[in-house]
Amino acid sequence: DTGVSQDPRHKITKRGQNVTFRCDPISEHNRLYWYRQTLGQGPEFLTYFQNEAQLEKSRLLSDRFSAERPKGSFSTLEIQRTEQGDSAMYLCASSHRQGPYEQYFGPGTRLTVT
Amino acid sequence: EDQVTQSPEALRLQEGESSSLNCSYTVSGLRGLFWYRQDPGKGPEFLFTLYSAGEEKEKERLKATLTKKESFLHITAPKPEDSATYLCAVQASNSGGSNYKLTFGKGTLLTVNP
Numbered sequence: 001d002t003g004v005s006q007d008p009r010h011k012i013t014k015r016g017q018n019v020t021f022r023c024d025p026i027s028e029h030n031r032l033y034w035y036r037q038t039l040g041q042g043p044e045f046l047t048y049f050q051n052e053a054q055l056e057k058s059r060l061l062s063d064r065f066s067a068e069r070p071k072g073s074f075s076t077l078e079i080q081r082t083e084q085g086d087s088a089m090y091l092c093a094s095s096h097r098q099g100p101y102e103q104y105f106g107p108g109t110r111l112t113v114t
Numbered sequence: 115e116d117q118v119t120q121s122p123e124a125l126r127l128q129e130g131e132s133s134s135l136n137c138s139y140t141v142s143g144l145r146g147l148f149w150y151r152q153d154p155g156k157g158p159e160f161l162f163t164l165y166s167a168g169e170e171k172e173k174e175r176l177k178a179t180l181t182k183k184e185s186f187l188h189i190t191a192p193k194p195e196d197s198a199t200y201l202c203a204v205q206a207s208n209s210g211g212s213n214y215k216l217t218f219g220k221g222t223l224l225t226v227n228p
Contacts, residue, residue, distance in 0.1 A: 004157075031214060042118075042201050042218030043158065056215065091157050095214070101146055101205055103216060105157035 002026070004106035006092050012112045013082055020078045021109045025094030032075050033103060034067060035091040036060065043091055049075060050097070082113045116141045116206050120219035127192055127226050135187040135222045137202030145207040147185050148216060149178050152199045161200075192226045199223050 005024045013019050025032050030051050035043035046065070048056045051072035061067075064083075069075040079086055089110050093103035119138045127133055139147065146165050150158035162171045164180040171178050175196065177188040187200055203216040 033215065035216075040220065042203070042220050043216070045215040045217070048215055058215075093157075101214060102148060102160050102163050104160055105150075108155075108157045110155070 004092055004094055004104055006090075006106040006109050008109060009107060010110045010112075012114065015082060015084060015113055017082055018078065018080045019082060019111065020076055021090055021092075021111075023075045023077070023092030023106060025074070025092070026104060028096070029094035029104075030072060030097045031095045031103075032069055033093045033095075034075070034077050035093065035105075037089045037091055037108070038087075046077075079111075082111075084113045087111055087113045116204055116217040118202055118204055118217055118219035120200075120202050120222050122222060123220065124223040125225070127189075127224070129193055129226055129228050130191045132188070132190045132192070134189070135200055135202075135224070137185040137187070137219060138183060139185070139202070139204045140183075141204045141206045141217075143207040145205040147180055148203045148205065149176075149185070149187055150201040150203065152201055152221065158201055189224070192224075194226045194228050197224055197226045 007022045032049045034046040037043040045058050047067050049069040064080045067077045089108045091108045093105045095103045117140045121136045146163050149161040152158045162178040167182045169180050175190050179186045199221040201221045203218040
């Protein structure tokens with residue numbers, strides 16, 4: 001039983017560059033979530049997909065951030081014109097459509113903006 | 115707005131010294147309360163879901179309990195491998211819109227010395 005996978009695990013980029021992260025959820029899960037975590041904080045919700053539909057976006061998700069989930073399988077999170085404040089761990093999670101509602105997390109992508 | 119407060123921020127125990135971690139929450143209708151374990155540089159690992167006051171769940175040396183305002187994670191006779199950050203999160207059953215996002219606390223960093 002494979003878990004949630006994320007790629008890349010680490011990304012170092014220069015300020016102003018665009019970056020894209022990928023998440024592959026657990027195969028039978030149709031709900032997919034993106035979170036961001038900074039040092040000493042718990043994960044903060046960014047956005048949520050049910051199948052291919054993006055149903056909720058946090059106020060944290062500025063217009064430089066965009067997420068997609070074509071065909072309801074893997075998802076991508078793109079950050080345009082990166083800023084130093086974007087440096088964080090980006091976590092992806094997935095869950096079943098019906099209860100129980102626990103979310104299973106991937107290993108995360110550590111982004112460093114220099 | 116949903117809020118989760120965890121205490122203490124850090125806890126240092128000797129191997130075999132039992133203790134408890136606290137998670138206080140305010141939420142407009144609780145769908146579920148979740149406990150996760152997070153090792154440095156990794157994604158959160160699911161431990162427990164609690165749905166209603168009075169519910170208890172156990173796994174090895176860990177036991178989670180839930181009241182209407184808080185949850186406790188009891189650690190009995192801990193071992194050094196229990197050292198990690200323990201995160202508490204709530205999922206609200208708000209009316210309308212997506213109600214599956216998790217709101218996390220900042221976590222408790224547990225260190226168990228041999």
